[in-house]
Amino acid sequence: MKKYIIIVAGGKGLRMGGEIPKQFLPIKGKPVLMRTLETFSTCDETIERIVVLPVDQQDYWRHLCKIYGFTLSHRIANGGETRFHSVKNGLALVEDNALVGVHDGVRPFVSSKVISECYRMAEVSGAAIPVTDVVETLRQVTENGNSQTVPRNCYKLVQTPQVFLSSLLKQAYSQPYTSCFTDDASVVEAWGHRVELVEGNRENVKLTTPFDLKLAEMILS
Numbered sequence: 001m002k003k004y005i006i007i008v009a010g011g012k013g014l015r016m017g018g019e020i021p022k023q024f025l026p027i028k029g030k031p032v033l034m035r036t037l038e039t040f041s042t043c044d045e046t047i048e049r050i051v052v053l054p055v056d057q058q059d060y061w062r063h064l065c066k067i068y069g070f071t072l073s074h075r076i077a078n079g080g081e082t083r084f085h086s087v088k089n090g091l092a093l094v095e096d097n098a099l100v101g102v103h104d105g106v107r108p109f110v111s112s113k114v115i116s117e118c119y120r121m122a123e124v125s126g127a128a129i130p131v132t133d134v135v136e137t138l139r140q141v142t143e144n145g146n147s148q149t150v151p152r153n154c155y156k157l158v159q160t161p162q163v164f165l166s167s168l169l170k171q172a173y174s175q176p177y178t179s180c181f182t183d184d185a186s187v188v189e190a191w192g193h194r195v196e197l198v199e200g201n202r203e204n205v206k207l208t209t210p211f212d213l214k215l216a217e218m219i220l221s
């Protein structure tokens, strides 16, 4: 079955701050987004790559690719108002009867094993996402500033790539947007399809704040 990956990098990076959008920041001398694309190509060169970028950043990205001699082939789709809208724009470039993954452009450290297992499981079940265990004690904040411990084994931390049969993901993304759609699995579940869980890798952090950049440098050292 043909495979695609939609790498979403259409956000504003408000929590990271700074002048340069976080997907272009260098980690150990190479921009995050290039590292993320390379991770997929190293795992499986046959996965067709689609990068979603804000319209006003696309020329800069092409310029960066020239400067760094970055030649991995990929198509570019326009970023949208939210992650949901960005994914939808990328999906417009994907054909039916395929497997399609959606991955955050700012998760450069996903392992090949996790990528392969998500595609394998999605081919079997239609929908697969990587998760990790909660390793700390978890408290729920309740009304009036109170809080209580909740059983952590009832929860998982969710990563990407989230992989689906393309026809299923396209149907799910035809639903109207709601703010509950924080990832692709939540969109597919709202459409009424079960999502299978695959063991993620803990290095697969989403580079969200300046602290995560320090972590990224440490992971590579």
Ligand SMILES: Nc1ccn([C@@H]2O[C@H](COP(=O)(O)OP(=O)(O)OP(=O)(O)O)[C@@H](O)[C@H]2O)c(=O)n1
Pocket: 008, 009, 010, 011, 012, 013, 014, 015, 016, 052, 079, 080, 081, 082, 083, 084, 086, 087, 103, 104, 105, 106, 206, 207, 208
């Ligand atoms: N309109 C949007 C919003 C987010 N994303 C992408 O979704 C991924 C996860 O989002 P997040 O880390 O929250 O990125 P930002 O939305 O850029 O960050 P922030 O919320 O701090 O502004 C990122 O790769 C981001 O580029 C996107 O493609 N289009």
Ligand SMILES: C[C@](O)(CO)[C@H](O)COP(=O)(O)O
Pocket: 083, 104, 158, 159, 160, 182, 183, 184, 206
């Ligand atoms: C898709 C995601 O990375 C899964 O953990 C996450 O939901 C993205 O959330 P964000 O608020 O858009 O960073």
